[in-house]
Amino acid sequence: MMVRHTAAGFAVLALAACAAPSQHAGGSAPPRLDGESGQYTLLKSVRPARLTPFTTAAGETVDLGHFRGKVVLLSFWASWCAPCLYEMPLLDRLAREMAGADLAVVPVSIDERGLPAAAAFYRAHGLRDLGIYLDPDQRTAYFDGTNRNDAEFALYGLPISYILDRQGRVMGYITGAVDWQSDAAARLLRHYLAVDDAGAARTSE
Template structure:
C-alpha cells in the first residue's frame, strides 16, 4: 500500500503535471503561490537551515541565480524549517546573501508539499514551466555539471 501511494504521488509529478498548490510565506509574512510566478520558469530549492547538504548548495545556487539574472527564470527557495524555528530562518536568510525569493512553508503546507512532491530527503530541486507545470520534479543540483545544460535548453 505504501509503495502504491508513493507511485501515485510520483505519477502526479511527471513532466507536464500541474505543480501542487502550496501556500508559501515570505519573511515579512506575505503569502504567495507558484501561480504568482506564471510566465517564467521556476527553479525551486527545497531546503532547511538545519540541513548541512542544503547549506553546502547555497553558494552554487547564488552563482546560478546571478548567471541567469534577467533571463526567463525565477529562483525560489522554500524552507522546511518548523514554525518554532521561524526566527532562526529569518536570521539565516538575512545574514547570508541568499536569493531574493525566500519562502517558508508553514506546518500545513510543509506536510502537503512533502507528500505531494514525494520529498523524503533534502536538498531537493525542481523546475516548473511558465504555466506552473512540472518540467523536472527532481532537477539537477546547482553544483552539478548538468544544470546549466538543462536550463539553457529550456531558455
C-alpha cells in the first residue's frame, strides 16, 4: 500500500526550474521511483514522440508537439481502471501544485465511450485541475500485442505513465498507480525539470 505524502516534497519540485540537481537527464540515471506494478524504466533507445493526434474535451485536436518545451507526464487511463481511482486524484493535485511550472500533466483516456465516460469520472472524483484528453480509438496507445493501428505508446497495463523531456523525446515509463505526491516522484520529476530544452542542466540565477 503506497503512503500518501504531504506537499513538502513539491516545495522542492517547484524550485526545480532554477536549481540544478546533482543528477540530470542529460547525464546520469534518474532517481528510482516505484509504482504499484513496477519501477520507472528508462527506454533503451530515446526517441522523439510522433505527433499522433488526440482530442480535448472541447473537441479540439492536439498532439504532443503542443507541449514542446515542457516536461510531459503522459498518463494513460480509463474510467473502468480500478488503480486509476487512486492515481487520478494525485495527478489532479500535481497539476494544481505545478500550475505555471514547466511540467505538463497530460492524462489521456482510452475509454471507448469517450468524453461522456471521462467527464463523468472527473465529476464523480472532483477532478478540477486536470485537462481531459481523449483517445478512444487508441491511435496514440495500444495494449501490448495488439498494435493494429501502429500507435506509439505500449500499454503494459493501466494506468501507465510516460515521461517526455523538453525536446519531446520519450525517456521512460512506469506501470501501475503511482503516488505522485511522494518525495520519490518529486525527485524524478525534478531530474527532468532541471534540464533545459537543449539538454543542459539549468543553473541558479
